[in-house]
Amino acid sequence: MKKQIIAAKDSQPRPKRADAQRKVGSLLKAATEVFAESGVDAPVREIAERAGVGLGTVYRHFPQRSDLIVAVFQSNVDACADTAPVLADKHPPLKALSLWMERYVDFIATKRGLCKALYSGDAAYKALPEYFNSRLRPALMSLLDGAVEAKAVRPGTDPNDLLVAVANLCNAGYGRDPQHARRMAKLLVDGLRYRAED
Amino acid sequence: MKKQIIAAKDSQPRPKRADAQRKVGSLLKAATEVFAESGVDAPVREIAERAGVGLGTVYRHFPQRSDLIVAVFQSNVDACADTAPVLADKHPPLKALSLWMERYVDFIATKRGLCKALYSGDAAYKALPEYFNSRLRPALMSLLDGAVEAKAVRPGTDPNDLLVAVANLCNAGYGRDPQHARRMAKLLVDGLRYRAED
DNA sequence: GTATTAGCGGAACGATGTTCCGCTTCTTCA
DNA sequence: TGAAGAAGCGGAACATCGTTCCGCTAATAC
Numbered sequence: 001m002k003k004q005i006i007a008a009k010d011s012q013p014r015p016k017r018a019d020a021q022r023k024v025g026s027l028l029k030a031a032t033e034v035f036a037e038s039g040v041d042a043p044v045r046e047i048a049e050r051a052g053v054g055l056g057t058v059y060r061h062f063p064q065r066s067d068l069i070v071a072v073f074q075s076n077v078d079a080c081a082d083t084a085p086v087l088a089d090k091h092p093p094l095k096a097l098s099l100w101m102e103r104y105v106d107f108i109a110t111k112r113g114l115c116k117a118l119y120s121g122d123a124a125y126k127a128l129p130e131y132f133n134s135r136l137r138p139a140l141m142s143l144l145d146g147a148v149e150a151k152a153v154r155p156g157t158d159p160n161d162l163l164v165a166v167a168n169l170c171n172a173g174y175g176r177d178p179q180h181a182r183r184m185a186k187l188l189v190d191g192l193r194y195r196a197e198d
Numbered sequence: 199m200k201k202q203i204i205a206a207k208d209s210q211p212r213p214k215r216a217d218a219q220r221k222v223g224s225l226l227k228a229a230t231e232v233f234a235e236s237g238v239d240a241p242v243r244e245i246a247e248r249a250g251v252g253l254g255t256v257y258r259h260f261p262q263r264s265d266l267i268v269a270v271f272q273s274n275v276d277a278c279a280d281t282a283p284v285l286a287d288k289h290p291p292l293k294a295l296s297l298w299m300e301r302y303v304d305f306i307a308t309k310r311g312l313c314k315a316l317y318s319g320d321a322a323y324k325a326l327p328e329y330f331n332s333r334l335r336p337a338l339m340s341l342l343d344g345a346v347e348a349k350a351v352r353p354g355t356d357p358n359d360l361l362v363a364v365a366n367l368c369n370a371g372y373g374r375d376p377q378h379a380r381r382m383a384k385l386l387v388d389g390l391r392y393r394a395e396d
Numbered sequence: 397g398t399a400t401t402a403g404c405g406g407a408a409c410g411a412t413g414t415t416c417c418g419c420t421t422c423t424t425c426a
Numbered sequence: 427t428g429a430a431g432a433a434g435c436g437g438a439a440c441a442t443c444g445t446t447c448c449g450c451t452a453a454t455a456c
Contacts, residue, residue, distance in 0.1 A: 017422055017433060043412060054436030056416085065413065119317045215402060215453060241443060252405030254447085263444065 024061050026051040031072045032110065039113030040069055066124035069117060073128055077135050080107045084139035094152035094193070097143045101166065101185045104136070108170040109181065115171065136163055153192040162188065222259050224249040229270045230308065237311025238267055264322035267315060271326055275333050278305045282337035292350035292391070295341045299364065299383045302334070306368040307379065313369065334361055351390040360386065 016024075030051035034042045044065055048058050062068035083103050087096040118125055140159040147153040165188060170181040214222075228249035232240045242263055246256045260266035281301050285294040316323055338357040345351035363386060368379040 014433095019422065020434060023435085044414090045412075048436095055414085055438095056436055057434075059414065060434065063414090116318055120314050212402090217453070218403060221404085242445090243443080246405095253407095253445085254405055255403075257445065258403065261445090 020061070023051070023053055023057055027053060027058060027061065027068070028072055028075050031068055032076060035069070035072060035113065036110035040117050041113065044068070064124070066122065069114075070124060070128065073111075073114065074131055076107060076110070077132055080104060081135040081139040084143055088143060088146060092152075093143070093146040093150040097147045097153070098186065098189050100140070100143055101162075101189055102182060104140075104163070105166060105170060105181050105185050108167050109178070112171070133160065133163075147192075151196055153189075154195045154198065157192060218259075221249070221251055221255055225251060225256060225259065225266070226270055226273050229266055230274060233267070233270060233311065234308035238315050239311060242266070262322070264315075264320065267312075268322060268326065271309075271312065272329055274305060274308070275330055278302060279333040279337040282341055286341060286344055290350075291341070291344040291348040295345045295351065296384065296387050298338070298341055299360075299387055300380060302338075302361070303364060303368060303379050303383050306365050307376070310369070331358065331361075345390075349394055351387075352393045355390060 027047065030053075031047045034047050034050060038046070044058055045055060047068070048055050051058075058068065062071060080103060084096075084100055087099050087103075090096070091099060118128060137159050140163060144153065144157060144159055144162075148155045166181070166185050169184045169188075225245065228251075229245045232245050232248060236244070242256055243253060245266070246253050249256075256266065260269060278301060282294075282298055285297050285301075288294070289297060316326060335357050338361060342351065342355060342357055342360075346353045364379070364383050367382045367386075
């Protein structure tokens with residue numbers, strides 16, 4: 001017991017129970033879907049129901065509504081960023097870059113309602129843009145580097161420029177053709193191929 | 199009666215009852231104060247209470263919460279714009295311009311929470327920026343023209359530039375020194391005096 | 397002065413975020 | 427394996443909003 005007390009000082013709080021981890025998983029999944037369909041203003045109850053979980057469970061894991069939003073955003077950013085190395089392994093550099101851009105477009109498409117929250121000035125969301133950059137920038141950077149090295153794409157492109165540009169493309173045309181952003185993103189990548197050999 | 203029917207076709211619905219006009223007045227005043235203190239998310243009940251008015255009365259005059267917000271914004275813009283000719287009458291051109299900028303800074307200061315609403319994409323607020331420009335631009339323009347004519351200020355300044363610049367100054371430093379924006383605005387006006395004679 | 401009705405106040409409704417607590421079920425340890 | 431012990435669960439209950447409704451009040455017209 002003394003051991004426990006001493007150990008407790010710097011040990012993690014304790015691993016979560018297995019079922020709890022599962023519930024958090026379904027919550028994030030359900031919330032991602034609901035936010036994509038109805039925006040971030042969707043009621044917590046709807047998310048709980050879709051996840052097959054009680055309201056109390058939601059608030060146990062995410063004490064505030066905004067905590068859930070933040071967690072969903074981060075987990076989606078992670079999922080998108082983690083795709084990069086996988087694609088890089090399975091495809092030649094240019095193809096990998098192109099496929100990842102599609103993946104990124106899809107990610108942005110599910111985040112429509114979020115800009116509102118981001119611009120709300122709410123302190124809960126202060127860290128999100130930074131997180132977005134810290135994860136997605138390196139992911140895209142590595143794909144760009146690979147493609148440049150393979151002489152498939154011109155050098156000197158700032159990954160942030162691309163990320164921002166595509167995000168703007170997605171948000172510009174509102175209720176329009178959902179394929180529009182995909183085509184425009186592809187056009188950007190094609191643009192990168194110009195003067196690839198210089 | 200025939201007369202009435204014919205007249206009804208193009209006559210106004212009918213003048214509002216005197217007490218109703220009074221209530222609308224106190225509602226706008228109360229809402230202006232509450233919005234300035236607590237932001238546009240303040241509950242309708244709080245505004246009704248401060249105005250000494252029932253909830254039903256609020257909704258009779260402003261069927262939706264957003265209607266009240268729009269009305270407050272417009273009436274405040276009007277009040278600010280209407281100050282310009284008054285100041286121009288009572289003071290020399292440069293002094294009038296300077297005083298009006300102070301007035302404008304105070305107006306912006308009470309509108310903190312509103313940017314959130316403006317950027318929310320809610321259709322109810324679509325017309326507000328246009329209204330802002332249509333009233334404030336000419337007001338400032340006339341003051342600028344007066345000062346230019348008196349050789350107190352350099353010519354060629356776009357009133358919109360000034361309006362936007364000051365608005366940004368006010369919103370930049372958040373919980374900071376409330377006098378900061380005033381000082382910066384004064385600095386801008388002083389800047390206008392440079393090369394006034396050219 | 398009386399009739400008409402615009403306008404008033406606030407109770408009531410429905411939706412939503414959040415809290416609370418008795419019950420369930422996972423984990424641990426003998 | 428089985429029985430504490432506690433982490434975790436579910437959903438009723440509460441508080442707060444926006445909004446609706448309706449019986450009553452009082453301003454207006456004649």
